[in-house]
Amino acid sequence: MSEAIGARLQAKITLRLIVPIAIITFVNSIDRVNISYAGSAMSADLGLSPDQFGWGVSMFFLAYLLFQYVHVRLLRAWGIKRWIFVSMMLWGVSGFWMAHITSAAEFYAARFLLGMAEAGFAPGMTWLISQWAPPAMRARMLGGALVAVPLSMVLGGPLCGWLLEVSNPLGWPAWRYMFLLLTVPNVLLAVLAAFYLVDRPDKAHWLDGEERAWLAAEFARQEGTNDAPPRTVREIASDPWLWRCSLTWLLVMTGSYALVFWLPQLVRALDLGDSEFLIGSLSALPLLALAIGLVVNGRRSDRKGERLLHTGLPAAAAGVAMMIAALLPPGLPVLLLLCVAGLGIGAAQGVFWAIPGFVKLGGDKVPVGVIALISMFGTAGGIIGPWLTGVLVASEGNFSLAIALLASLLVLALPVIAWRGRANAGPSQA
Structure with a gap:
């Protein structure tokens, strides 16, 4: 009977919570990448230099770093409904502003606003899922989102390309019309999410009493009764697991930029013709492998009840695959190795966010502030990876050294997160 309730609940939570979060995450990701498709025409219309365009892109990451803890405090004070509504409406305001910018200064400000608005989304959704998914099913739920x-x-590429070509009744430049249209799902989802999302299972109307009781019992069984007082900031800061998790996420996210930067260069170097559709399809293969890694490894990790090696080993395998690929001339073997790398990166990312709860970082319930701090280290990787790649490519004239160095960071993630991990799967023993 208990297994039947658990299976029913897993399906319900996936459909009623994980799928809506995944839809919002999809829109969130499009908001970040649409600038790359509008960049050329936008820069020409506004007279932006490459340096100014780069600064505008960087403004997003700067705001993202600065405002993560602001979001933590707002989420605690407001709850999920008001917080997600305000955050997503600001995404929409940023997109509306991007459709009307007339100068570099406005470009910087609009991208800064987007980073400010989105800064808390990833840690906020990670925290929300942890309130719903007991540890034994958490990795697959996180991977699904x-x-x-x-x-x-x-x-994203085909979608933005289509939006740049749709009929434009306003007579605007295509890039402005694209930004305007992309504000629509932000506003609609902000309203729907504010009505629909709830902080905890005991507030969900779509769970019956038996299902709520089963979830409460599973949380108590897997996490304890949570009677202990919450750990202080000083206690959490002195826990080695906080810094091991933070460093691991920095290594994984920085190293993953090797795949992001090299992939388009490689596919074009295969000399398979000028078909943009073929180039786009081949470029999608490692990303498809990444998505498969997220889902499959999350399920395996939940089934085995192990988190550390399920994060460290795939990350290291991805790094080794990319380092080998960096030594080979462009060709299909390199593309296959990048598919292996994508699979490993996705597998590591899909399980990683189950580690803080697994090692009881911050206590039986991981505070959202801890999640935000670790996430900030990954955001720093979004700054370090591109910068380091640019420096090395400028000095060497090719991507090989940059790819090899960034890939080595993925290999380092294994000893950082998994060294003596099986013997120390908790903060008191770390």
């Missing part, structure tokens, strides 16, 4: 990110990379 995160799969929207690589899918947005696969589908």
